[in-house]
Amino acid sequence: EKGADLGFTLSETRVQEDPRLKAFGYSLEQVSLLLGPMAADSKEALGSMGNDAPLACLAQQPRLLYEYFRQLFAQVTNPPIDPIREAVVMSLEAYVGPQGNLLEMSPSQCHRLLLPSPMLSIEEFNALNQISQLHREWNVHTVDITFPKKEGIQGYLDALDRICDQAAEAIEKNDRIIVLSDRATSADRVAVSAILATGMVHHHLVRNKWRSQVALVVETAEAREVHHMCVLVGYGADAICPYLAIECIMKMAREGLIRKKLTPEQLIDNYKHSLDGGILKVMSKMGISTLQSYKGAQIFEALGIDDSVVDRCFTGTATRIKGMTFELIAQDAFALHEKGYPSRNILEIPGLAETGEYHWRDGGEPHVNDPTSIANIQDAVRTKNDKSYEAYSRSEYEQIKNCTLRGLLDFDFEDRAPVPIDQVEPWTEIVRRFVTGAMSYGSISMESHSTLAVAMNRLGGKSNTGEGGEDPERSLRMDNGDTMRSAIKQIASGRFGVTSAYLADADELQIKMAQGAKPGEGGELPGHKVSGPIARTRHSTPGVGLISPPPHHDIYSIEDLKQLIYDLKCSNPRSRVSVKLVSETGVGIVASGVAKARADHILISGHDGGTGASRWTGIKYAGLPWELGLAETHQTLVLNDLRGRVIVQTDGQLRTGRDVAIAC
Structure with a gap:
């Protein structure tokens, strides 16, 4: 004008x-x-696989x-x-x-x-x-x-x-x-x-x-x-x-x-x-x-x-x-x-730097999953090579020191006498506490999903269906005695694949309130991934993208969660009910409420967990390390005399036995 x-x-x-x-x-x-x-594209790019880069402070x-x-x-x-x-x-x-002045009515x-x-x-x-x-x-x-x-x-x-x-x-x-x-x-x-x-x-x-x-x-x-x-x-x-x-x-x-x-x-x-x-x-x-x-x-x-x-x-x-x-x-x-604007004339590579903040780059920021670690663990598994696993453990230990809070901690061995190994719980019993991450069929292939289930069933551990449901035929025993049935059935906000048969065929029913890689957001599966078998398992339409809503349609308070826990126990009395939370300040109080709501099991996920698809903002900047959330949850439950009521579990880039020991 x-x-x-x-x-x-x-x-x-x-x-x-x-x-x-x-x-x-x-x-x-x-x-x-x-x-x-x-x-x-007028929208933020999608990422996947979680965040294994160091925290900003490290x-x-x-x-x-x-x-x-x-x-x-x-x-x-x-x-x-x-x-x-x-x-x-x-x-x-x-x-x-x-x-x-909010107390005065005037045109100004x-x-x-x-x-x-x-x-x-x-x-x-x-x-x-x-x-x-x-x-x-x-x-x-x-x-x-x-x-x-x-x-x-x-x-x-x-x-x-x-x-x-x-x-x-x-x-x-x-x-x-x-x-x-x-x-x-x-x-x-x-x-x-x-x-x-x-x-x-x-x-x-x-x-x-x-x-x-x-x-x-x-x-x-x-x-x-x-x-x-x-x-x-x-x-x-x-x-x-x-x-x-x-x-x-x-x-x-x-x-x-x-x-x-x-x-x-x-x-x-x-x-x-x-x-x-x-x-x-x-x-x-x-x-x-x-x-x-x-x-x-x-x-x-x-x-x-x-x-x-x-x-x-x-x-x-x-x-x-x-x-x-x-x-x-x-x-x-x-x-x-x-x-x-360098103050001295120095010889440098022209152009913007490759910092390796999102994906591993030689000379960039360290990542927990670097090429050396991946090569060592693959060799250890394929050839059953103990030395390769030792090399993997050493490599992971160094990377975890550079990237995570637990890497700054060490064990206090002073004034402590070692216990004879025959008095320690055998590994065959320890592995029964191990579970896989909740990865849905769709985010990973049927081959990967079923292989994980077979492996955990052989060990006596538990595999998790994720929020994508599971084909009932996987519960049938195979000719060699194995079964592809996942012991943990997850119930997420989208309720994909959740039926009466699905709920009845579970050792544990897990209510997914949040996911470590994208807390406060729903799961996302692009339309091109929704094939016929995936659509049948999820009771949806092939080719149509699936996005779980952030809220559960029937959970608006701790009382609503208590009602869902009660309903799930009625649908499968022999199954324990788990609630999945994500580490943040105040998660201890939330976990106390979950324990009072009669949940049997609480999972505290770290911010760095994996995902099939999520916006980079959620992957990089939402949630906190499980070290903080787990410590707060345990201490709050103890203070409120609730620790004996629930089993507490954690996940998020756990790589070696040392990580498991620190979590315990």
């Missing part, structure tokens, strides 16, 4: 040569595996602060929402700007901005930045969250105080919008982490009772994934403009790196739509339907952040293992900045 220029000019540098991408930690994997599919390479936060989710005590089938009750709309109360989504394109952000041309009272105050590189780590710490002071000045001048921007990042200036600045300013304003007087907008090159946006919104951001991710997508299109031929406008709309869909899915895990309820709610647990940082920037967030201080965060910021 005023003729303002809202466009922007794309630089001539190529994706692989852009120093800003390197300075903000972009990797080739993130660009090709996440940004490309989001821009092309990573060898500097990580962004977002990766230290784990998403919380609803299980048992309240239901998640189905973001697909219940989309009508979900909204990303949010009013931003001064709220005024309505004078706020309505944003249809917290995600802003560069043009939309430019329009918001120049809103004072249309509404003079809507002044915008931009806070530069960069600082001179020459000031070093102390400059990073001083910048935090300066950012808070400038936000307070904006309030005193009655500015309506505060923009936190890292646009000034260059060879001479380093950016403070956008989430650190956002959380700090948000809590500074809350502590001084100023937060409702202003909108907080973030213009950042750092955020690019769904999880990054969720953390920013969860810690107080009203709107976000991920300008560098948008520029990266447009450069990829210019260089022919996106498989679909789309216009720049379509690519950016697709990227924004995929972010919106991802935010809705994360909100739905907690049973939250509107962005206004999610904004500033801090529904995360910090895994590896020190109390000094949490108290100032993320007040009230649970952090159990401590870790990153302001000084260490600053060191990571300088390490990333050096990759994009």
